[in-house]
Amino acid sequence: MKLQDLGPANLQAANTLALTCMAEHYYRLEQAENAAEAMAAILQQHPHTQPQLLAGGSNVVLPQRLELVIQPAMAGIRYLGEQKGCHHYRVLAATEWDALVRHTVDRGHGGLENLALIPGHCGAAPVQNIGAYGVELGEYIHAIEGVELPTCTPFRHTREEAGFAYRDSRYKQEAGRWLITALELALPTRWQPRIDYPGLQQALAGQEPSPGRILQAVIAERRRKLPDPAETPNAGSFFKNPVVDEYHMRLLLAKHPNLPHWPSEAGHKLSAAWLIEQAGWKGKALGPAGVSSQHALVLVNHGGATADDILRLAEAIRQAVQDRFGVPLEIEPRCLA
Numbered sequence: 001m002k003l004q005d006l007g008p009a010n011l012q013a014a015n016t017l018a019l020t021c022m023a024e025h026y027y028r029l030e031q032a033e034n035a036a037e038a039m040a041a042i043l044q045q046h047p048h049t050q051p052q053l054l055a056g057g058s059n060v061v062l063p064q065r066l067e068l069v070i071q072p073a074m075a076g077i078r079y080l081g082e083q084k085g086c087h088h089y090r091v092l093a094a095t096e097w098d099a100l101v102r103h104t105v106d107r108g109h110g111g112l113e114n115l116a117l118i119p120g121h122c123g124a125a126p127v128q129n130i131g132a133y134g135v136e137l138g139e140y141i142h143a144i145e146g147v148e149l150p151t152c153t154p155f156r157h158t159r160e161e162a163g164f165a166y167r168d169s170r171y172k173q174e175a176g177r178w179l180i181t182a183l184e185l186a187l188p189t190r191w192q193p194r195i196d197y198p199g200l201q202q203a204l205a206g207q208e209p210s211p212g213r214i215l216q217a218v219i220a221e222r223r224r225k226l227p228d229p230a231e232t233p234n235a236g237s238f239f240k241n242p243v244v245d246e247y248h249m250r251l252l253l254a255k256h257p258n259l260p261h262w263p264s265e266a267g268h269k270l271s272a273a274w275l276i277e278q279a280g281w282k283g284k285a286l287g288p289a290g291v292s293s294q295h296a297l298v299l300v301n302h303g304g305a306t307a308d309d310i311l312r313l314a315e316a317i318r319q320a321v322q323d324r325f326g327v328p329l330e331i332e333p334r335c336l337a
């Protein structure tokens, strides 16, 4: 087994916020089959260091220095066939998420089309249970495989064991304990379109919805709304949409009748973008960190920003929304340290 320490390595090009970060020790895991063995070897060489896992770097805030970074690098998609009314796929961790979506839709297997164009790798997708346009990944997970740390024992979890919730899972709650190497997805053979989101309804008006048409509508909508990290470095939505109970929803609507909200399992979900815009932060900046003028939920690096700059801006926004609406905002990306 070939294991090479590629550090010290600058991770600026490996995170979509383009934050400069030096990884003192940096390893790439090339094969899913011997990931447990490889992790054991790495941890033996760095016995007192907590490893940080990095995939596509689109949902992390990186500090200026990290001691030990491990990046799964195994990619590939395999169709396992039809079982109990579902098309099953096995996909390795470093496969681009969007490539998987297009691969399944191209084969006429619908389910993932609403999640098109989300950046990042398949292995990181369960961590925050990626979601968009009314669909969450967790619905289509059959199993998750990987290595439990620090014992370096292989695991295989069912969907129920993954603890999926809104932008959450046990892999996020217990970060550092689970290294995901592969996912098994189950896409129902009886496909149902999911086009409740008003933008999608409009885009598809008068057309028979198909996975391919929904995919194209989602791509067009996302390109229109979200700044491209290749042009303006960002990590997508920086805050989760807050959820409030019925009582607080009524109080808020009495004061702010235009506040966009929609039902969720735990109560009412509020538009964090609207709250931030109303608090006066859309398009504003604090030093080299700013709020996108295209979308108030997106924090951007205008050049040379560090994690501290980004987090200082996030805290100013959180405080402003708390003062104006009494609603706490929660940061979505993970701050590695």
Ligand SMILES: Cc1cc2nc3c(=O)[nH]c(=O)nc-3n(C[C@H](O)[C@H](O)[C@H](O)COP(=O)(O)OP(=O)(O)OC[C@H]3O[C@@H](n4cnc5c(N)ncnc54)[C@H](O)[C@@H]3O)c2cc1C
Pocket (backbone or CB within 6 Å): 016, 052, 053, 054, 055, 056, 057, 058, 059, 060, 072, 093, 118, 119, 120, 121, 122, 123, 124, 125, 126, 127, 128, 129, 130, 131, 132, 171, 175, 178, 179, 180, 181, 226, 227, 228, 229, 234, 235, 236, 237, 334
């Ligand atoms: C422009 C833009 C738009 C976005 N839109 C959406 C959206 O619509 N919906 C949405 O949900 N998200 C969205 N995101 C966030 C992001 O794309 C997703 O969270 C994505 O799944 C992160 O994948 P990644 O490979 O970049 O992970 P990284 O950012 O590298 O890692 C994310 C987290 O997962 C951990 N991790 C990485 N790999 C593994 C592994 N193999 N095993 C265990 N833990 C691991 C990391 O330690 C880190 O905590 C967007 C981001 C951007 C920049």
